[in-house]
Amino acid sequence: MPPAPPLTIDTPAAIDRLLRFLSVEGITGEEAAIGKEIATALKEVGVxxxxxxxxxxxxxxxxxxxxxxxxxxxxxTTDAPRILFMTHMDTVPLCAGAKPKRAENRIVNENPKAALGGDNRTGCAALVTLAAELIRQNLPHPPITMFFTVREESGLFGAKHVQPAELGGPKFGFNIDGRSASEITIGAIGADRWEVEIFGKASHAGVHPEKGISASMVASLALADVFANGWFGKVEKNGKQGTSNVGSFGDAAGKSAGNATNVVTDYVLIRGESRSHDAKFVRDITAAYKLAFEAAAKKVKDHKDKPAKVKFTSRLDYVPFRLPDDAAVVKRAVAVAKSMKLKPSTKVTNGGLDANWMVKHGIPTITFGAGQNEIHTVNEFVDLKDYEAGCRLALALATME
Ligand SMILES: [Zn+2]
Structure with a gap:
């Protein structure tokens, strides 16, 4: 039997730490200031x-x-295998200008036009609290790697591009990024991002429409075909499930495709995505879009029978994963959460996580939360009870043998 987990933390200090990190701006790609603040806070507690x-x-x-x-x-302080704790440092751009304020059992935002940034400063503060409590209480623990990633919100880039050897070979990992400590995420969806450029030819739409090649018409025919064949939105084929979306439709500068009613549209840029828990089905959905654009391009021609051209590119955003219920990291998280009376449940999410890349790098990683709520909206707040539970769960996971 594991020893009873140490459940005490200095809660006022943990809340001060969270307020401190929430007040440092650090939107995705601009993590220098928050990284510096985290490093300073770690040194203050004795790292x-x-x-x-x-x-x-x-x-x-x-x-x-x-x-x-x-x-x-x-x-x-023990020779048990190394473990990893991780979280992301960046926030969504909507968090610029946030003004955190304590309101009883919550931290809210005094700036009504910004999101708070509890996603994911709750994770940053929980990890620094973990280091602080291990040192302050002199608790025995295995070697620990703490990993604070950049650019999670804009595409899981920090986790994707880390050299796995930098992490020191941990046996498994715990990622803090979510609402509740009792919800343990053991799998997540995979996704592709794709874009298509459609090259037509401009011509006067009233005088010589036959000399033009309409890129808008190619796009419309292709998307109508994708829709008619069930590849748009919720996709279900042969027992496989996924989703897709057409996110933007315009020109390369983000303006409208074409700009005059009397000119045949010569160029369209469309960006979209495909998702599924089945890695192959993600590619199937993306391939259906590619085929539809290529087929539509052949149908729209000028008077000399010259068709439109398309350039379709896609990239793997992240691979799906699903840890087995009896994986060591899942059993450990569930057992520790139970011992803390957290009533844990495991789940699989339809959003991507830094954990997707950790699993790809060979580090089985579960994700739990520490009080984020209404993320990516101006109504965002932090629930301090959930934050405290997340901090305590991290400490228990780090010290349980
Ligand atoms: Zn997040």
Whole structure:
């Protein structure tokens, strides 16, 4: 039997820490300031400066990113296998300008036009609280890697581009990013992002419409075909399920495709996505879009029988995963949560998580929450009871043998 988990934390200090991190702006790609604040807070609670470093993932991320991932190494006091705790440092852009304020059992936002950023400063504060409590209470624990990722919100990029060896070979991982400590996410969906450029030809729509090739018409025929064949929205084929969406439809500058009623539209750019818990079905959905655009391009021609051209590209956003219920990391999380009377349940989510990439990197990782609510909206708040439960669960997971 495991020893009773140490359930006490310095709750006022943990809440102060959360308020402190919520008040530092750090939208996705701009994590330098919050990374610095987290590193400072870690040093204040006794983590040696030499144990804190950044990796170079930002040099591989295909979007401007101020810093790499922040990685912290806490040497073990026992020789049990290394474990990983992780969370993301960035917030969605809507969080710029947030003004956190305590309101009884919640932290709310005084700026009505911004989201709060509890997604995911709750995770950042929970991990620093974990380090603080391990040191303050002198608790025995295995070697721990703490991993604070960048650019989660814009595509799980920090977790995708970490060199797995940087993490020191943990046996499994715990990702803090969610609402409740009792909801243990053991699987997540996979997704593709795709885009198609449609090249037509401009011509005066009244004088010589036959000389034009309408990129708008190609797009419309293709999307009508995708819709008619059941590949749009909720997709169900041969017992497989997924979703797809057409997210933007315009020109390369984000403006309307075409701009005058009397000109045949020469160019359209469409961006969309496909998702499924079945990795192959994600690709099938994306392929259905590609085929539809290519077929439609052949139908729309000018007077010399010249068709439109399409350039379709897709990239794997993240691979789906599903840990077995009897995986060591799942059993450990469920047992520890039960011992804390949290009534744990396991679930599979339809959103992507940094954990998708951890599993791909060979580190089985579950995800639980620490008080985020109404994320990505101006109504966002943090539930401090759930935050405290998340902090305590992390501490119990780190110290249970
Ligand atoms: Zn998040």
């Amino acid at each position: 040696p400066a030499a144990a804190i470093r950044y990796d170079d993932a930002n040099t591989r991320i295909p979007a401007p990113t101020q810093t790499g991932n922040l990685i912290v190494d806490l040497p073990g």
